Amino acid sequence: MYLFNEPNHYNSTAIWKRTNSESTKKQTRMKTILVAEDNDSNYILMTYILRRDYQFKRARNGQEAVDMVEEGGFDLVLMDIKMPVMDGLEATAKIKEAHPELPVIALTANAFESDRQLALKAGCDDFLSKPVSSEKCLALIAKFIGK
Ligand SMILES: [Mg+2]
Numbered sequence: 092m093y094l095f096n097e098p099n100h101y102n103s104t105a106i107w108k109r110t111n112s113e114s115t116k117k118q119t120r121m122k123t124i125l126v127a128e129d130n131d132s133n134y135i136l137m138t139y140i141l142r143r144d145y146q147f148k149r150a151r152n153g154q155e156a157v158d159m160v161e162e163g164g165f166d167l168v169l170m171d172i173k174m175p176v177m178d179g180l181e182a183t184a185k186i187k188e189a190h191p192e193l194p195v196i197a198l199t200a201n202a203f204e205s206d207r208q209l210a211l212k213a214g215c216d217d218f219l220s221k222p223v224s225s226e227k228c229l230a231l232i233a234k235f236i237g238k
Pocket residue numbers: 128129130171172173174
């Protein structure tokens with residue numbers, strides 16, 4: 092799962108975490124998720140889903156998401172597709188260009204196959220349909236980054 096041949100921020104983080112967990116009995120650092128979501132209610136729902144297992148920060152549009160990823164420190168991105176300023180598809184493409192190993196999960200308002208295909212084409216690793224189910228969401232995140 093971890094790549095060691097490309098020296099960049101996220102791989103360094105992965106190495107640090109692995110080393111840390113090997114040298115201490117319990118890993119204390121919670122993983123950090125960027126939640127890119129323009130809608131307040133949807134964001135609040137997401138905080139209830141995530142808060143027991145993960146740290147998280149919010150981006151309110153795609154441009155903010157791109158900028159925050161550049162600042163670093165995230166293990167995974169939950170990306171709403173429909174957002175102002177820059178939509179989730181464009182933001183994902185930009186993020187993946189610079190950080191192909193950072194998992195991005197698309198949040199789509201419906202389960203149309205065409206939307207799914209667009210999300211995957213933009214570089215999203217997987218997608219969740221809204222309303223997001225807590226169980227599905229946590230299981231999918233764990234598949235990519237564990238707890
Ligand atoms: Mg939206």
